[in-house]
Amino acid sequence: MRALAALVALAPAVAAADIWSYTDPSGVVHFTNLGPRRGWKRVYKTGPGKAAAVRGDCKGCDRVPPRDRSSGRYVRFDEHIREAAQLYQIPETLIRAVIRCESDFDPSVVSRAGARGLMQLMPSAQRDMRVVDVWDPRQNILGGTRLLRVLANRFSGDLVRTIAGYHAGAGAVEKYRGVPPYETTHVYLKLVLREYYDLRAKETRAAAVAREPPRALTP
Numbered sequence: 001m002r003a004l005a006a007l008v009a010l011a012p013a014v015a016a017a018d019i020w021s022y023t024d025p026s027g028v029v030h031f032t033n034l035g036p037r038r039g040w041k042r043v044y045k046t047g048p049g050k051a052a053a054v055r056g057d058c059k060g061c062d063r064v065p066p067r068d069r070s071s072g073r074y075v076r077f078d079e080h081i082r083e084a085a086q087l088y089q090i091p092e093t094l095i096r097a098v099i100r101c102e103s104d105f106d107p108s109v110v111s112r113a114g115a116r117g118l119m120q121l122m123p124s125a126q127r128d129m130r131v132v133d134v135w136d137p138r139q140n141i142l143g144g145t146r147l148l149r150v151l152a153n154r155f156s157g158d159l160v161r162t163i164a165g166y167h168a169g170a171g172a173v174e175k176y177r178g179v180p181p182y183e184t185t186h187v188y189l190k191l192v193l194r195e196y197y198d199l200r201a202k203e204t205r206a207a208a209v210a211r212e213p214p215r216a217l218t219p
Contacts, residue, residue, distance in 0.1 A: 073105040077118065080138045084145035090152065093203065094159075095145055097195035098166065101188065102144075107137045119144025163192050
């Protein structure tokens, strides 16, 4: 594993764009955010201040409901998320989207497959990302974001393949030259993208409000 500083410089930050899909003659479904391409169809459309995505229930997902139901959990780890985003040059919105879909911001969640914590790190990922205490929210977030950075470097900043690799593994993405033909990975991809673009839309609206000049009080 290369030094941490090298990971930041190897590839640009994850990019955002409309999402395109194509089913090849063997029936394998491919996704990309680098379209449009001939024969591909757009399945996600993004635009200024608005995001629309295919919605669906997480049938077959390995997600365990959070035990922490307090609304405060959604802002409790903001400092760690900002630190990870700055260190690894990954958008905060992507980190939040992954955490929301993985654990719904509960640091004590364990999946049926054995993934643990906020970003649901498997033991192998915990080891590779050098996370000592997977239950420590800061370490878990830094480890999960480092993994996103490694995947973004590996897939040249392709948002779709980065997310798919986080769920199914980089090897599976490379084997199928795109999103693997796993139903749960397709559902996971849709959920993370939906959350990611929803968060980006909220950021855009908040920034627009912040730029508005103060209105004069009427007598």
